[in-house]
Amino acid sequence: MKTMYSLILAFVMLSSCGSKSSSYDVGLAKEESAAITLSEPSPVSETVKFTPPLVSEESSGNNYSTTVTIKIPSKIKKTADLNITVDDYKKARVEIEKIVKSGNGYIGSENEQNSTYSITNDMVIRVVNKDFDVMVSKLLTVASNVNSKNISAEDVTAEFVDIQSRLKSKKEIEKRYVDILQKASKVSDILEIEEKIGEIREEIEAKEGELKLLSDQVDYSTINLNFHQEFEYTPTDRPGFFGRLGTAFGNGWSGFLSFVVGMVYAWPLWVIIGLISYFLVRFIKRKIKK
Secondary structure (H helix, E strand, C coil), X not given: CHHHHHHHHHHHHHHHHHHHHHHHHHHHHHHHHHHCXXXXXXXXXXXXXXXXXEEEEEEECCCCEEEEEEECCCCEEEEEEEEEECCCHHHHHHHHHHHHHHCCEEEEEEEEEECCCEEXXXXXXXXXXXXXXXXXXXXXXXXXXXXXXXXXXXECHHXXXXXXXXXXXXXXXHHHHHHHHHHCCCHHHHHHHHHHHHHHHHHHHHHHHHHHHHHHHHHEEEEEEEEEEECCCCCCCCCCHHHHHHHHHHHHHHHHHHHHHHHHHCHHHHHHHHHHHHHHHHHHHHHHHC
């Protein structure tokens, strides 16, 4: 009996020691797990004046959570207004066209005007955004004098993201209406839903148009170029008294000849007046004889 009691006591002691060791191991594992941290690498990005909105996605597990940051590329709209004077308009026009064609650009429109003292061209040039600065520098080399230069850069990233977000929301609403339309059975419900879908479709097309225009303005920068050539004005010598008298005599003679020619042009009128005068004189003579 003593032997059996000894065995039972030894078994109980071993069990208690094992449970303490197990609980210690678990606690240690928890402490080690708590010491583990997950850090995302810092994104390498170019510093700009405008900080675009960040889109974050969170994922969580049993022992940690992490945030993934996505940076939206900046959307910059560039515009330049240039006013230059050139020595030779025709040569400058050819040179400008070569610069535009070789620089990933195109001439959107131009308006040429001629006068006695100058010839002017208002030209709108569209160029790929990355070649904007180089294009402006090359165009200025054509000038004999730069009258004015104005360059502006507008960050439209927030506007771009806002339009995209609204467009996405409108498309989701349209999809839900289409799903409802497929389940509708009443004619009145079908007509009402189709009207709503039409309104949403118009809003979607309007937003798509805005997004397309904004994308075009970002992808292709605008250069408003005004170049002109000025001509020297040489006033003619004013004639003296006798010269003016001769001019007046010549102009008077030309006026008299013009009057005679005009009288000849009106010969039917003179014939009619002559016939009326003839019959009127005969009528008066008959009255006098009576």
